[in-house]
Amino acid sequence: MCIFIIFKINIPYNLLFTNLVEPIVSIFNLKTWVHYYVSLLKRLGAFRFSLLLAIAIISADSILQILLGQYFNDPLDIANISRSFILGMLITPWAVYFLTVVVGDLEDARQRLDNTVERLQELLAKDQQKTRELEFEIIERKKGQRLLEEHTILLRSFLNTSSDLFFHRDLKGAFVSCNKAMELVTGRSEVELIGLTPFDIYPESYAQEVVTRDQRAQETEQEQIHEHWLNYPNGRRAFFEVRALPLYNAQHICVGVIGFGRDITDRKKHQESLEKASRDKTTFISTISHELRTPLNGIVGLSRMLLDEQLTAEQIKHLKTIHMSAITLGNIFNDIVDLDKLDRRRLNLVTNNINMIDFISDLESLAFIQTEQKGLTLTFEQLGTLPTYIEADNTRLRQVLWNFVTNAVKFTESGTVSIRCFCEQDENEQALLCFEIQDSGIGIPADQLEKIFAMYYQVKGNRHATGTGIGLAVSKSIVDAMQGRITVDSELDKGSTFKLSLPIKWPDENSANITKAIDLPSISILMVEDIALNVVVAKALLTKLGHQVDVAENGEQALEKVANNQYQLILMDIQLPDMDGYQITSLLRQRHQQLPPIVALTANVFTNKESFINKGMDDALGKPLTVTSFNNMIKHFFTEQSSPTEVKGVVIKSTPTESVEALFDTTMLIELLEFLPTSVMLDNIALFAKMMPDYMQVLESNMVAKDQKGIVSEAHKIKGAAGSVGLKRIQQLAQKVQSPDLPAWWDNIDDWVELMRANYESDLVELKKWLVKQ
Structure with a gap:
């Protein structure tokens, strides 16, 4: 209506808005009025609000016309007022309807907006809850990461301070990481090792073994353990026990191999000390054997000489008893010595030409003496033709047969002991020399036949089993070494038969003159x-x-x-x-x-x-x-x-004349003194004294490793260093150590090295004194 009035009175819009509306808008807060208007419509309803709005419009229009009339000096008439009334009555229903629809839509929109806001608030609350949970999870994750980093640092520190090797290799065999101990062994830092394979740091043969074991660990999913000597950059060797295990990720997929290596050199040295103790035991046994054999040999020799004299039958019987007792004791010594050699796996055989006529005659004579003393009957049979000579270890063969004969006599109270000698062929048509010693004694239970060759075993409940229990065990080992065979047949209370079968070796044609009388x-x-x-x-x-x-x-x-x-x-x-x-x-x-x-x-x-x-x-x-x-x-x-x-x-x-070993090479030293001052030579001696402990450490580690190449190399260094300062004795000892072609080199090397260790310091002291005197 206001617009119509404006147009009616021909007032320009811009002027009216500027002069009237803007001040009103600026004076009144329209938003508040709009809210009030909507609230009033909702409270009064559409009809009453329409009447109220019509009255308000008519009143406002009337007042506006009065005010405009006065402003423009235009008198107000009844017609204008009527037009305002009619116009307000016509416009009001439509305006109210329009406003009602708009208000309804706005109300629906408001409700929807309220619902949306409510939902947004719920989502916001949920988001805030999730945000708080995420923040807490992030905080906990950071704590876990810090804890993991601390544990990683601690684990890394532990691995680096450990003397054990640690390494990680991928599926291609390339190193991924390692610890300080591994760096020391290889002489390379971890950064240098990463990406290298075993072929880049180990000898080819050992590298191939490492790769094969890694593959086996991955394929079998089992730990692989081996022992190996590893070389430090300075030449020192250490014996390591290395364990390789497959490494899996979270999906249980193998991603490589991790390994651990423990230095067990001390254990190896302990083993060597045990072997040395065994050698010392051997020396002790040999010494005792020597001391006991000396009077024993006298008994055997004198009794043998007296048996050739004219004696009574009773004296001959006593002498034979003495003679056989001494021989029996000698055979026990042989068993003890052989037992020690078997323990050290060093039983050696010596092949010589055996005259079978003499050999069998001696065997028959010894067996006759034993059986005669116990009142047994001895039968000796030679079946078929025997070779005149064979190649075998005469002493060992006698020892084995003597054990069999002695046991046959020991376990036979009355009856017969039979010895048979013959030749036969085995399944490969190889000629065998066979001895059978049969007795009519107490026999051996069937369930113990396989046990009688065990060390120290004696048949239980047998009152005759009074010996050492090593004779048959040693005999079997000797026969095995001679590539022969021992078989036993026995029946309880009826006797036993021991059979020895040996491959026959004949002397070559060059030995034919052994039968020639000289x-x-x-x-x-x-x-x-x-x-x-x-x-x-x-x-x-x-x-x-x-x-x-x-x-x-x-x-x-x-x-x-x-x-x-x-x-x-x-x-x-x-x-x-x-x-x-x-x-x-x-x-x-x-x-x-x-x-x-x-x-x-x-x-x-x-x-x-x-x-x-x-x-x-x-x-x-x-x-x-x-x-x-x-x-x-x-x-x-x-x-x-x-x-x-x-x-x-x-x-x-x-034989060339040999000079006594001197401590020093005086000729060389005197020549050096003509060109070098004593102080320089003393400095050289001090340098040698400083280097020698390291030389000895590396040498001994190679000896424990039984690395001949390493021993020779380090001994060569010692020889050169000792020769340069004139230590002749040390130089000569080192020369022996570096010469594996020498006879019995390995048996003597411990003594040579020990002499070097024991004497080089005292030799240095004497050398200094000698130089000062010069």
Whole structure:
């Protein structure tokens, strides 16, 4: 209506809005009025609100016209008022309807908006709750990450401070990580190791083993354990036990291998010390054997000599008892020594030509003496033709058969002991020499036949089982080493039969002359022996063979007699009161340009003469002396079978004069002193003293590892360093250590290294004193 009035009175819109409406809008808050208007419509309803609105419009229009009339000096008439009334009545219903619809829509919109706001508030509350939960989760995750980082740092510190190796390799075998111990072993940092494979840091053979074990660990999903020597950059070796395990991710997919290595060098050294203790035990056994054999050999020799005399039957019986008791005791010594060698896996066999006629005759004689003492009947059968000679270990074969015969006699109270010797062929048509020893004794229960060859085993409940329990075990080991076989048949209370089957080896054609009779010369002999009983037995035997024997009881007498007399043979005992046989031999070779053969005479059981020859002897014989072994030695040195020069039936050997080892190379040192001041040479000695402990540590680690190449390399360094400062003794010892081709090198290397360790410091002290004096 206002618009119509404006147009009616022809007032410009812009002017009216500017002059009237804007001030009103600025004066009144329209938003408040609108809310009031809507609230009034809702409260009064459409009809009453329409009447009220019509009255308000008519009133407002009337008042507006009055005011405009006065403003423009236009008198107000009834017509204008009527038009305003009619116009208000017409406009009001439509305006009210329009406003009602708008208000309804607005109300619906408001309600929807309220619902939306309410839902948004709920979502906002949920979002805030989730935000708080997310914030809490983030805080906890950060705490977990910090804790994980701390644990990672602690684990890394633990791995780096551990002396054990740790490494991680991927599926391609490349290193992913490692600890400090691994860096020390490889000589590379972790950064340098990452990406490298075992082939880049290990020798090819070991690298291939590592890769194979890694693959096996991945395929079998099981831990792989092995032991290996690893080299440090400075040359030191350490023995590690390495464990490799497959590494899985969260999905249980193998992503590589992790490994741990523990240094067990000390354990290895302990094992070596145990082996050394075993060697010491061997030395002890050998010493005891020597001490016991000395009187025993006297008993055997003298009883054997007395058996050749004219005696009564009862005296002969007693002598045979003494003789067999001594031989039995000697065989027990052999079993004990062999037991020690079996324990160290060092039982050696010596092949020699055995005259089967003599061998069987000796076996029959020994068996007859034993059976005769117990009143048993002995039968000896040779079935078929036997070879005249065979190649075998004479001593070991006798030892085995003697054990069988002794057991047969021991477990037979009355009846017969039978010995049969024959040849047969095995399934491969190989010729076998067989011995069967059968008795009519108590027999062996069937359930214990397989046990009798066990060490120390004795049949339970058998009152005859009074021996050591090692004879059969040692015999079986000897026969196994000879590639033979032992079988047993036995029936309780009816007796047992032991059968020995050995492959036969015949001497070659070059040995055919062993059957040829050779006239042996009678020679003059110097026997160096300090035990009177041994002297009596050996001298009686040698004199009976037609030789002339002179005796020296110690080293001084031996040196004096050789200087004043001409001998064709020297029999040298090893253990003497003032010096050993090797020392005497060394002194003799230093003092005399020409010497007769020097043959070691020892009560220790030996199977290899090279150890005696390496120490200066020409040959070695065991005690007690036997006619066969002595005559074979005489054949070698004093007949045409031997290659050395023969002068009037006497073999003369030329031996270069050996100088006594000096501590220093004085010639070299004197020459150096002409060019270098003493202070410089003392500095060199101090440097050697500083380096030597490291050299020895690396050398000993290689010895524990049994690494011949490493031993030779480090000994070569020591030899060069010792030679440069003039330590001749140390240099020569190092030369021996670096020479694995030397006979019995491994057996002697411990002694050489120990001599170096024990003497290099004192040699340095003496060298300094010598240099200062110069």
